[in-house]
Amino acid sequence: MKTRPVPWLPQVAPTLGVLAIILLALPGTTVAQEAGDRVRVPTSHANVHMGASSGQQVLWLAPEGTVLPVIGRQGEWLIVQLSPELRETGIVMRWYRNEDRGYMHESTVEFVEGPRE
Numbered sequence: 001m002k003t004r005p006v007p008w009l010p011q012v013a014p015t016l017g018v019l020a021i022i023l024l025a026l027p028g029t030t031v032a033q034e035a036g037d038r039v040r041v042p043t044s045h046a047n048v049h050m051g052a053s054s055g056q057q058v059l060w061l062a063p064e065g066t067v068l069p070v071i072g073r074q075g076e077w078l079i080v081q082l083s084p085e086l087r088e089t090g091i092v093m094r095w096y097r098n099e100d101r102g103y104m105h106e107s108t109v110e111f112v113e114g115p116r117e
Contacts, residue, residue, distance in 0.1 A: 037070045039078060039109035045090070046109060048102035052077035059102050061091040067112055068104075077103045 041062045049056040052074040060082070062068070066089065072079035082102050 038067050038112040039070055039080065039104070040112050041066045041108070042110045043108070046104060048080065048082070048104055049077075050094075050099070050102065052079075052103045054105070056103065058093040059099060060086060060093055062086075062104075063090045066090065068109075071101060074103070076106050078106055078109065080104055 041064050044064050045061040046066075047054075047058045048060045048062055050059055066086075068080040068082075070078050071081050079101055080103070082100055084098070
């Protein structure tokens, strides 16, 4: 089967690229720009929510000093990876479905620099 060139694609391609950048910058759009980073809880406890809102249920209260890997971002919310071992620390609030990720507001954590521990 022979493919035919799409005559309108060269004119539309730049607009599609700009549109994609705008959509990724919107709040509520998941962008993994922080993926690979780690965050630490600098206060006595920090809430880990089920979703990217303070109105979402709290899964777990992370104790001070807890370091979590960041796997993505949704607006001002960081998506952090949770492991079953975390149930042994902090305060489990509602972790019924063995969630493997949670959401933390960026104001409740600090980024960790340096090599992984």
